[in-house]
Amino acid sequence: MEKRGVRFEERDDGVYVVVDPTADLQLPELLELVRAQGLDGYEEEALGQALGDRRGKLVRVLEKGEEPQPAEFLVRVSDDFMKAEIYLEPPKGGASWPTEEEIRAFLASEKIVFGVRDDVLSSLTSPGSERRWLVVAEGTPAIDGKDGQLVFKVESAQTRDLEAARVDLRDMGTIINITRGTEIVEKIPPTEAVDGTDVMGRTVKARRGRDPRIPAGANVRLSEDGLRLYADADGHLSLKEERISVLPLFEVPGDVDFSVGNIDFLGSVEIKGTVREDFVVKAGGDIIVKGVVEGATLESKGEMIIQIGVRGMGKAKLICRGNLKAGYLDQCHIQCDHDVIVEKGALRHSQISCRGKVIVSSDKKGQIVGGKIQAGTEVRCVSLGSEMGTKTQVAVGFIPELVEERKAQAEAAKELDVKLQEIKNNISFLKKLEEKGNLDDSRRALLVKLTKARFQIEAQQSVVNSRLEVLDGEIEKCRHEGVVRVRGTCYPGVTVSIRGVAYVVREEMKFVRFILDQGEVRVLPFS
Secondary structure (H helix, E strand, O other): OEEOOEEEEEEOOEEEEEEOOOOOOOHHHHHHHHHHOOOOOOOHHHHHHHHOOOOOOOEEEEEOOOOOEOOEEEEEEOOOOOEEEEEEEOOEOOOOOOOHHHHHHHHHHOOOOOOEOHHHHHHOOOOOOOOOOEEEEEOEOOEOOOOOEEEEOOOOHHHOOOOOOOOOOOOOOOOOEEOOOOEEEEEEOOOOOEOEEOOOOOEEOOOOOOOOOOOEOOOEEEOOOOOEEEEOOOEEEEOHHHOEEEEOEEEEOOOEOOOOOOEEEOOEEEEOOOEOOOOEEEEOOOEEEOOEEOOOEEEEOOOEEEOOEEEEEEEEEEEEOOOEEEOOEEEEEEEEOOOEEEOOOOEEEEEEEEOOEEEEOOOOOOEEEEEEEEEOOEEEEOEEOOOOOOOEEEEEOOOHHHHHHHHHHHHHHHHHHHHHHHHHHHHHHHHHHHHOOOOOHHHHHHHHHHHHHHHHHHHHHHHHHHHHHHHHHHHHHHHHHOEEEEEEEEOOOEEEEEOOEEEEOOOOEEEEEEEEEOOEEEEEEOO
16 A cells, blocks of 8 residues: 555565655654554654665564464373473463463363462463473372381390301300290281372372281280280290290200200200210200210209210210219219119219219119219119229218208308397397387388398298208218119229228129128128
């Protein structure tokens, strides 16, 4: 369109004007023509250029405005559906920014309905957060339950330090001793599982914690709430066959060696094999060894049975509070509170102190040779000594250990008598003051204290006097029953002592017994 030397031309990117170089036209007139065209938003500077140095050329005087376009959104969700992110392409052409409700509706259309962040929605309603990924929703993760646990309350050999530099490999802690009522295991229950929710509002299942079962076996009991396991007997802890048990008998299927270690058990012990040199076996009950005892130490508060025998090498030490039975005894040291019985072989070169009898009963090998045998009441064998004149000492009717213990108990009784008398004198004095009304608080407290001490000493006296009676009975029994019997041959080199009176055998004798008669050792026929 051309008017008065001015042509207007509309293109895609705006409106252009060309002013004829020959037209006599000033800026006010050009402005009036532009307004007449309804061109709002024109650039006055561009009009000046069209009248000036760019006269005759196309000059864009009005940039064509963009069409209004609303904001655009993109959304992406993590693989586990626990996080959603949003991307905003801002509005164009003067279109308005989205509201929070519009953004929330968009997210809902994408099934993002849980954990939406209000602060992020608010930031997207105005410039500043466009054209970048923002975390717009977060799910609540599931909280898995923790598995329950079984916590052992007793020491396990596996928890001990086994550094070779600091540990005696003979003491491997094989046995875990348990007394009745001891807590063995505590169960810690599993924690509660809490389900979660993903950004799409779906439940995320939590894993439930495993609730372990306490595998109760023999001689144990569960608490009423099922959370604790207690020993119901004295014994050792056994974890065999997936059961926790307390067994009163400790069994060793083979030898006592480095694979087993020393044994210290409050019950009875049964060993299928051999007890090797330098190892120690202690039992609160019986000890049964089906093999051989080498140069080892055995201590039993009950019976001791060694089916094959003892090859002591001068090192074996056997302490038995009950009867001791063995196939044979060779070069060992024995202390026994009752009888020592050798059933299959000989008793050779050993030191024995026995409060009861020493009996070597084998018909063919029932020999006592070498060493020193002390018995409370009797020594009986097939042959005593040897053809080589081996020095052999046999004593009956006198046990040094009993005499020493009685002496110690008598001294203890005397000391208790002195203490008790002193306490009684003080109590008597304080009671006289009390009768006169002169007993203050401090002396009254002392009177109470002394009275308690009196009862304690009287209880100790009762124990000591009871033990003295037992010792006197055992000593008296030895005095009246002392005898040595030899069913076969008694050889020179043997010394027989009865209640401290000695008799030296100087010639070979057969089928004899030695007794004490009128202060002398007499040799009588075997009976």
